[in-house]
Amino acid sequence: MRTVTAVDVSREMLTQAERNLLRFREHEILYVNQSITDLGGSQPYDLIISNAALHWTYPDIGGAIDHLAGLLRPGGCIAFTTAGRSVASEEFDEKISNAIVAVGGTIDRHPFRQRRISPDEATRFCEAAGLDVIEAFIIERATNVAPAEYVAWASSSGRAWTELPGGEASLAAELLADQEEFRVGHWSTLIVARSVQN
Numbered sequence: 121m122r123t124v125t126a127v128d129v130s131r132e133m134l135t136q137a138e139r140n141l142l143r144f145r146e147h148e149i150l151y152v153n154q155s156i157t158d159l160g161g162s163q164p165y166d167l168i169i170s171n172a173a174l175h176w177t178y179p180d181i182g183g184a185i186d187h188l189a190g191l192l193r194p195g196g197c198i199a200f201t202t203a204g205r206s207v208a209s210e211e212f213d214e215k216i217s218n219a220i221v222a223v224g225g226t227i228d229r230h231p232f233r234q235r236r237i238s239p240d241e242a243t244r245f246c247e248a249a250g251l252d253v254i255e256a257f258i259i260e261r262a263t264n265v266a267p268a269e270y271v272a273w274a275s276s277s278g279r280a281w282t283e284l285p286g287g288e289a290s291l292a293a294e295l296l297a298d299q300e301e302f303r304v305g306h307w308s309t310l311i312v313a314r315s316v317q318n
């Protein structure tokens with residue numbers, strides 16, 4: 121039997137996780153509704169896995185990684201994905217910013233692009249936290265979508281704007297203005313690292 125701690129700030133996500141993990145009844149699974157930055161533990165963890173959540177700890181992603189590293193036993197591992205930054209992601213975010221300005225919108229003070237980190241930045245955070253980085257890379261996925269779909273998704277997931285005088289439809293139209301299809305990129309920085317603390 122293993123003891124697993126599942127943590128998320130969203131109670132709904134924990135409920136969904138509980139449904140997904142029903143088949144692992146033989147293990148002890150603790151569902152903890154709090155921020156990973158507040159996560160404690162009476163015993164150090166052998167392994168920490170985090171998928172697509174660390175960027176939400178911006179502006180102190182390094183602090184969050186440091187906190188998680190401190191919860192590992194010596195030799196314990198951490199594997200995480202977080203929003204990735206690359207030349208292509210910067211170009212994509214620039215295109216979105218230009219479109220927001222073109223339709224008279226106001227850019228958010230903390231648009232999603234600021235939450236992105238490259239594999240090099242992630243490696244620096246890990247090393248500063250006493251982790252030995254084993255793997256650091258970025259995955260890019262791209263797909264064609266209707267601009268309105270992208271704008272609706274971006275709106276509900278860390279939007280880049282605070283105001284769009286013409287509404288979201290105006291931004292969708294602007295994004296489609298110079299091309300037949302709107303290509304959306306999705307970038308994830310992945311890290312596998314081991315604790316070298318004594």
Ligand SMILES: C[S@@+](CC[C@H](N)C(=O)[O-])C[C@H]1O[C@@H](n2cnc3c(N)ncnc32)[C@H](O)[C@@H]1O
Nearest residue numbers: 127128129130133154155156157171172173176
């Ligand atoms: C894209 S979802 C990924 C969910 C899940 N990890 C998965 O792989 O399916 C991002 C999740 O991060 C959670 N989140 C945001 N900030 C967090 C924090 N500080 N601590 C823990 N979870 C957080 C959100 O509630 C959301 O469920």
